Amino acid sequence: MSQSDSSSTPTPAGLKLDNLPKKPQPNSPMSRQHGFVPYNSLVTPLLTDMYQVTMCYAYWKANRHEEHAVFELFFRKNPFQGEFTLFCGLEEVLRFVSSFEFSKSDIEYLETVLPNCDPKFLEWLADVDTSKVTLHSMEEGSVVFPRLPLIRVEGPLGICQLLETTLLNLTNFSSLIATNAQRMRLAAGADKKLLEFGLRRAQGPDGAMTASRYACVGGFDGTSNLLAGKLFNVGVAGTHAHAFVSSFRTVADLASTKMGDEEFWEDVEKKREELGFTNTNTSELVAFVAYAQAFPDSFLALVDTYDTLHSGVPNFICVALVLRDKFQRKPVGIRLDSGDLSYLSRQARQMFKKYGLEKAIIVASNDINEDVLQSLSKQGHEIDSFGIGTNLVTCQAQPALGMVYKLVECNGQPCVKLSNEFEKTTLPGKKRVYRLIGKDSVALVDLMKHADEPAPRPGETIRCCHPFVERKRCDVRPSEVIEILKPVFQDSKVLVPMNSVEDARKRVQKQMSILREDHVRSLNPAPYKVSISESYAVFARELWQANQPIELFE
Numbered sequence: 001m002s003q004s005d006s007s008s009t010p011t012p013a014g015l016k017l018d019n020l021p022k023k024p025q026p027n028s029p030m031s032r033q034h035g036f037v038p039y040n041s042l043v044t045p046l047l048t049d050m051y052q053v054t055m056c057y058a059y060w061k062a063n064r065h066e067e068h069a070v071f072e073l074f075f076r077k078n079p080f081q082g083e084f085t086l087f088c089g090l091e092e093v094l095r096f097v098s099s100f101e102f103s104k105s106d107i108e109y110l111e112t113v114l115p116n117c118d119p120k121f122l123e124w125l126a127d128v129d130t131s132k133v134t135l136h137s138m139e140e141g142s143v144v145f146p147r148l149p150l151i152r153v154e155g156p157l158g159i160c161q162l163l164e165t166t167l168l169n170l171t172n173f174s175s176l177i178a179t180n181a182q183r184m185r186l187a188a189g190a191d192k193k194l195l196e197f198g199l200r201r202a203q204g205p206d207g208a209m210t211a212s213r214y215a216c217v218g219g220f221d222g223t224s225n226l227l228a229g230k231l232f233n234v235g236v237a238g239t240h241a242h243a244f245v246s247s248f249r250t251v252a253d254l255a256s257t258k259m260g261d262e263e264f265w266e267d268v269e270k271k272r273e274e275l276g277f278t279n280t281n282t283s284e285l286v287a288f289v290a291y292a293q294a295f296p297d298s299f300l301a302l303v304d305t306y307d308t309l310h311s312g313v314p315n316f317i318c319v320a321l322v323l324r325d326k327f328q329r330k331p332v333g334i335r336l337d338s339g340d341l342s343y344l345s346r347q348a349r350q351m352f353k354k355y356g357l358e359k360a361i362i363v364a365s366n367d368i369n370e371d372v373l374q375s376l377s378k379q380g381h382e383i384d385s386f387g388i389g390t391n392l393v394t395c396q397a398q399p400a401l402g403m404v405y406k407l408v409e410c411n412g413q414p415c416v417k418l419s420n421e422f423e424k425t426t427l428p429g430k431k432r433v434y435r436l437i438g439k440d441s442v443a444l445v446d447l448m449k450h451a452d453e454p455a456p457r458p459g460e461t462i463r464c465c466h467p468f469v470e471r472k473r474c475d476v477r478p479s480e481v482i483e484i485l486k487p488v489f490q491d492s493k494v495l496v497p498m499n500s501v502e503d504a505r506k507r508v509q510k511q512m513s514i515l516r517e518d519h520v521r522s523l524n525p526a527p528y529k530v531s532i533s534e535s536y537a538v539f540a541r542e543l544w545q546a547n548q549p550i551e552l553f554e
C-alpha cells in the first residue's frame, strides 16, 4: 500500500485552500490581525439563513441590536443510539468568526433581497465585525453530552444572531463524522488500521473534505483523499481498483517481462506451476506483475476481480514469492472487496502461512459499517486494515446531529424556551461547566452551574441534580474538577492554538480513555450523567414556572 504521513503542524497560512482562495478584505482590521480565514471559501457571513438577517434588521429597527446577548450551542441527544459525542468544528468556527465581515457585493445582494429595508441598516451591516463578541467553547475533539453548552456566544444581540446558522453548519457534521469514526474505531479494535475511502460517495466536495478531516480526528489512520492529505496534513493511503486488473489481458500488455535486468514474468509463471495453481486467471496474474513492477516495495493486490480464493490469492502468492525471494523486495498484501470477509480473510491467512507469507496484510472493504465491524470482531477474522467509505462519510446510520443554538440571556435577563417535551426546554442563563473526575481518573458527572456560583472544589461533596427530573439527584466527591467550557475568542483575538488534526486526534484518545466502558459499549450503553447544581435547579424551575401560563379548567 502506498502511504505517506507527516506529523509536523502546518501553519494557518499554509492551510488555505490554494484553489479556492478567500482573501481577507484588504482593509479589514480583523483579517489584518489574524490572517485566519476558513478553509472553505463558501464560509462567509452570507452562508446563513435569510431569517437571521431579517431578525437582525428587526432588532436594529427596535434599537435592540446592541443589547448584550448570550447564546448557547448544544444538542439534545447523542447520535447512533450511543451515549457519547465528539465535539468538532471549533477551528473552522474560530476562522469564520475572526474573519467575519460582509463584502461589498454581499451588501449589494442583500439590498436586492430586502429592497424595502432602511439603507442605514445596510450601512451598519457593512461595518459589522465580531470585536465585541466573546466565545467560550469545549476543546476540539472533546467528549461531550446532551444539553452541555458546547459553545457560548456573547455579544451584541444582532451580531450573535447572525452567527447561528453558520456555527451550526460548521459543528453539526464535523462532530457527527468524528463520532461515527470513533464508533467504528471502537468496533474494529485499537490495533486495526482504519482508512477513509468515501470521497466518491460523500455529500459533495465539502462533505468529502469535512468527512476526511474529521474521520481522522475521530480515530481513522488516514484517507484516500489526496486534497485532504495536502490541506490537513493527514496520512494518505491507497491500493488499486478492479479496473486496473481487468485492463490487462495477456503478457503482451507488459512493457517488459523483466524487473531491472532480471526476468520477472517467467519466474512468476514457473512459481505458479511449481505451486500447482493451474487454474488461476492469467490476465489477473499479468496485472499483478505490472503493479509489482511499479511498486516493488509496496505491492498490494486487489484479489476479488475473478475469484478470490481460486485466483486472486494464489496469484498474489506467486508474485509475492518471486518479488521477495528473487528480488529481495517487500510484498505488502491483499485487499478483499466482496464476499464473506471473515471467512475469506481466514482462508487467505492460512494460504499465506503455508507459503511463508504470514506477515502479508489483509485489507477489507465493501460497504462496511459499524455493525459489520462488530459482527466481524465477534466471528473472528484475519483483517489488518479496513477501508470504509459510504457508511462512514454519509453517516448512513444517522445523517444529522441535532445541534441547536438558543438564546439563554438577553440584556441581563435569563431567557427560556418551553416545550411539551421536557428535553426541548432550554436551560436559562449563562452557565459554567465542570467535569468531575473520580479516583481512578474516570469522568463521573458533568455539572452546570450558574456563571456567578463558586466553582466546585476537589474533595468536597457536591449535590448534582438531573436537569429535568427533580427526584433524580446524586452526591459526588471528585478528586479533580476540570472547567471544560473555556474562553477561545475575545477582543478579536483567538485565544487557543489552532489544532492540527493530530492534536485533536490525541485529545479524542485521551478523552475517550476517561469514560467508563458502559458509556461507550455499542448495545444499550449507560447514559453519562449531565447535571445542574441545586441552586441552579431552583433558579431554572422558578423561571420555567413563571413563564408557563396556568390553564383554568372549569
Ligand SMILES: Nc1ncnc2c1ncn2[C@@H]1O[C@H](COP(=O)(O)OP(=O)(O)OP(=O)(O)O)[C@@H](O)[C@H]1O
Pocket: 337, 338, 339, 340, 341, 342, 343, 365, 366, 367, 368, 369, 372, 375, 376, 379
Ligand atoms: N462475515 C461477515 N459478517 C457480516 N457482514 C459481512 C461479512 N462479510 C461481509 N459482510 C458485509 O456484508 C455485505 C455484503 O454485501 P453484498 O452482498 O453487496 O456484497 P457481495 O455480494 O459480497 O459483493 P459484491 O456485490 O460487491 O460483489 C457488506 O456490507 C459487507 O461489508
Ligand SMILES: O=P(O)(O)OC[C@H]1O[C@H](OP(=O)(O)OP(=O)(O)O)[C@H](O)[C@@H]1O
Pocket: 197, 198, 200, 201, 337, 365, 366, 367, 368, 387, 388, 389, 390, 391
Ligand atoms: O464500500 P465503501 O465502504 O463505500 O468503500 C469504498 C468502495 O469504493 C470502491 O469501489 P466501488 O464501491 O466504487 O465499486 P464496487 O462496489 O464495484 O467495488 C472500493 O472497492 C470499495 O468497495
Ligand SMILES: O=C(O)c1cccnc1
Pocket: 197, 198, 224, 237, 238, 239, 240, 241, 335, 365, 387, 389
Ligand atoms: O485505495 C483504495 O483501495 C480505494 C480508494 C477509494 C475507494 N476505494 C478503494
Ligand SMILES: [Mg+2]
Pocket: 366, 367
Ligand atoms: Mg462498492
